[in-house]
Amino acid sequence: MSDLAERLRAVDGAEARVIAHLGSLDFTVEYVRDDLASRYTDQDLESAYRLIMANQVTGDDFKELIDESFEAQTLFFEKVVVFVFPSARYEAVFASFDRTEPFPVLDIIDAADQS
DSSP states (O other): OOHHHHHHHTSTTOOEEEEEEEOSSOEEEEEEOGGGTTTOOHHHHHHHHHHHHHHHHHHHHHHHHHTOOOSOEEEEOSSEEEEEEEEETTEEEEEEEEOOSSOOHHHHHHHHHOO
């Protein structure tokens, strides 16, 4: 497991679900919580990868439009919080967590930013 995955898993108040490195052509799942491992098929993961990477392409266009870079894209769902941390053009780290109140958004971003 990468140092980044370890740092993300160590954030207090954030229970990691899935952490993956997304490359320009494929992905590597670095961590899946035990109770979720059988829930996702290879096809589910491949579909999610393609959707996230399509969003990365449009996100790069949006960054150029507003002339600003971003540290993370964050998606809040009813029970899950998802972060996509861009690392290079068309590469990123995907991390999902159980949504709790309060949720340590800035702690997660800071953990990802410790390169």
